[in-house]
Amino acid sequence: MAIPAHYNAKEVEDKWYDYWMKNNYFHSEVDEREPYTIVIPPPNVTGVLHMGHMLNNTIQDVLVRRARLKGLNACWVPGTDHASIATEAKVVAKLKAEGIEKNDLSREEFLQHAWDWTHKHGGIILQQLKKLGASCDWERTKFTMDEDMSSSVIKVFVDLYEKGLIYRGYRMVNWDPQAKTTLSDEEVNYEERNGKLYYLKYKVDGTNDYLTIATTRPETILGDTAICINPNDERFAHLKGKKAIVPICNRTIPIIEDDYVDMEFGTGCLKVTPAHDENDKNLGDKHNLEVIDIFNDDATLNHYGLHYEGKDRFVVRAEIVEELELSGFLDKVEEYVNKVGTSERTGAVIEPKLSDQWFLKMKEMAQPALDAVIGHDINLVPEKFINTYRHWMENVRDWNISRQLLWGHQIPAYFYGTGKNDFVVAETAGEALEKARKVTRNSDLKASDLTQDKDALDTWFSSWLWPMSVFNGILEPENEEIKYYYPTNDLVTAPEILFFWVARMIMAGYEYRGERPFKNVYLTGIVRDKQRRKMSKSLGNSPDPLALIDQYGADGVRVGMLLSSPAGNDLMFDEDLCKQGSGFSNKIWNAFRLVQGWDISEDIEQPETAKMAIDWYRSKFQKTIREIEDHYSKYRISDALMSTYKLIWDDYCSWFLEMVKPAYGEPMDSKTYQEIISILEDNLKILHPFMPFVTEEIWQEITDRTPEEALIVAKWPEERNFDETIIKEFSHAAEVIAGVRKIRKDKNISFKNEIDLSVLNNENTSKTFDTVISKMGNISQFEYVNGSVDGALSFRVRSNEYFIPVAGAVDVEAEKKKIKEELAYTEGFLKSVEKKLSNERFVNNAPEKVVAIEKSKKADAEARIEALKASLKNLN
């Protein structure tokens, strides 16, 4: 059977994914083995796969597959997030395109549309992950709005409310006028924007004086309810106790004093608008000021806006400046750069707004979550994020958990009256009714008298329970699964959601299980393009992941992503790396092709070279898997891959296979062949986490396997003792071979022509690999000599001198020059070593070990100089 010279990933990958699925290898059940659990960071249910997901899920799959091979009960739980704002925005936009306004629909009608949308687009991303090879336990797929997941959320809300940790408050919140909902502080991004600082004049009541204030938001003057000066500001002493008149609306407002005002900034006078600025709100509370909210929910002006009513805030800003200028109230305008809060989801400029919202107290819950990370019960990888985490947790503010959205978990608060506090909190409407009857002492209260709070909960209020709720750990805290799988092992996610999600999962974990939700958090970097720009849809610089998989194969793309992604560092994605990845697949494929093509004979003895090669490779393999193990333990996945890559490409393909390769057309002895297959199988095992498809393909091509014998569930190679000496001896031999190759190249001697080699064995080097040297150097005669060989080219490995007789081709002068250069270098080296050793302070202060090393360096250098001098003399 002819095997194609080019590995064709496309034909192979779906086949094996189907095979794995069919045999249920991804599924995990509670058993007596040690569990290894990862919960996926649930992507938005209607999202599509982007490069960030590719990186993130490749890493998770590597960890999960490796755990599975190591005999752990690996369980990777997939799922999706309802992503309230994002999904609702999409549904609203879609309805709008069809001419339907959200406000014209009832709650139920809108939710029906949202569910339709979810069912239509939901889960596409999970299908895409399958192309990548993700070995998720698909039977466990969860959605944050599944019935049981929702019940968990509601149960936790009620519990926290009863514990007094959730409260309702009238607070300044971040209002997104586009999505018409509040946002948590974490969902606001601050951007620097070029704006203007307007200097406005207010008439001082009862005088002809004016005072001047500076503001970036002139439209908010209509909501002004005071002017504030610093009591220590002598410039304004004459204003104390006076009143000012707001331009345009001609309202009279008090002039108050507070040392909050910075005398240096602007004019030293501050306009106070309690409804539209958090600091102003604080001032207002302190000084009992009136609160005038001038905006509608969509940030157009309301009736307080007078003739601007109904116009957008930014339109009004331009127009009001014009009016102020015309009427002489505008003093001057300066260019000004300020930070503007924008919505993480919609990009709209945030409007600070006072409203009734639900909050979760954070301080108490933050403490154990902080301790866990500081005390390394939970490891952040890389550790540099600990500082950021600590800073955030120490300054944590209460979490605004209500959203003015329909898509999400409706807040289980039921109002029985019109008062702000006329509500009860309960898991069901029935329980709410009972509670309400009790509270009101009105047993006639009917279900229809209760109105449930219209708002939904922040999306993160469900995802923070994810590691518990996917195992039903909230509703049934004592069930077998949660006890077995929790705490999970590793969490792989982006640093961007360290606070949104990771920190809150830790808090919830300690609150509800008294235990960390995971042991390690691997924080991936952001995937950027070559110019370091973040990949984004709008820039159009993000490659389509599925197209990449199509072109390079999933294995190729996985390797491409991992080749350059140290934890926590951004990944500069370069498609060439995928090319390197698919090149690697092809290399592995061809190495198999070579092995597979040999004829096997029972009648020949195992050659010495093959035996040595096998001994050496087994040791080298053992040494390398220790290195790989070490890299994994530090979550240095790209280093683990690189060690594997070099082992396979350099040691296995370039050295080992070349050493055991029989002469062209000759058969191979069966003993060697058996060993080569066993070595190949070990290689496939350590490659499998990175490149699951090509490895399974080869594994199954080697011989027929039962489903139980599939590579995905094979046993990771055991660590055995290995021989360090043979590795050293081989590396010496490899240097000799390199020397021979260099001379062949310099003198244009084809590899096909046999040559002779002699050695002056000053080092007393072991002869173990002599047959290998002969084979790899195509040496006809390899002899040991006692003195220099005349008329031969030479090279040195350590103190040994090697000679290759070349008829008439020796350029004595060139040889001499080469030796002299080497001599000069070695003498320089010796000098530096001697200098060190003659320095008393070095000898006295440096550790003995270091001094001993220096001494042996000295001896080596001296021996080498002797050898070089001898050669030189010989040439003269």
Next chain:
RNA sequence: GGGUGAUUAGCUCAGUUGGUUCAGAGCACUACCUUGACAGGGUAGGGGUCACUGGUUCGAAUCCAGUAUCACUCACCA
């Protein structure tokens, strides 16, 4: 503005508690080779004052201080 981290080859990055002539890897580059696994191959090379300036030390890419640039993160100066 505060905090944190970074700066090593053309690119992406290693460099473990200061100690081999320690300055590395992969890719890219150059020259040559290649009809017998693989041109997605092989062999051999070139390439860096370890951001800068001082200091500590017998010895500094590594420790300390300052400077510059960058990144991330937090923050209510209108």
